[in-house]
Amino acid sequence: MFTPHPNLADNVNRAIIQSEIEGGVFLHDLPPATVLRIQTMHHCYTAVLLGGSDVMISGHPEFCPDPVHVAIAGSTWGGSMLKLQFVGRGMHLEFHHPQYDTPIITSPIQEIRDYQPAPAVPAAINSLNY
Numbered sequence: 001m002f003t004p005h006p007n008l009a010d011n012v013n014r015a016i017i018q019s020e021i022e023g024g025v026f027l028h029d030l031p032p033a034t035v036l037r038i039q040t041m042h043h044c045y046t047a048v049l050l051g052g053s054d055v056m057i058s059g060h061p062e063f064c065p066d067p068v069h070v071a072i073a074g075s076t077w078g079g080s081m082l083k084l085q086f087v088g089r090g091m092h093l094e095f096h097h098p099q100y101d102t103p104i105i106t107s108p109i110q111e112i113r114d115y116q117p118a119p120a121v122p123a124a125i126n127s128l129n130y
Contacts, residue, residue, distance in 0.1 A: 015077050024088030025112060027053055027072060037115040038087060041107035045093075046115070047072070053085050055095075063097055063104050070095045073103060087112055 030049055038045040045059035056067040074084040075091035087093060093106040
């Protein structure tokens with residue numbers, strides 16, 4: 001649990017504590033191949049962790065309609081202060097897209113789920129008639 005730091009402003013300490021209350025996850029605490037469903041106010045993203053801050057992300061009709069390799073910087077409260085490699089409820093996800101010079105910042109995150117897609121059914125099984 002975060003202990004307020006005397007050198008940080010009260011509103012910064014409050015924001016950090018609020019992020020722990022709201023919940024979230026540090027990317028370095030998850031193994032590669034973890035799949036996260038990140039529901040923001042406007043879009044639902046799927047992020048497959050590759051390791052560190054690298055993910056394959058999709059879910060935005062303009063920036064990532066198909067999976068694209070990005071680096072997640074972390075989450076922000078809408079300003080310049082960033083909680084590094086953290087995906088937090090009530091915060092804005094910030095990631096670096098290879099085709100854009102500035103970071104992509106999402107609308108506030110509503111929900112974060114560990115998501116495991118259904119395993120693919122082999123074509124041979126699909127073709128069987130019962």
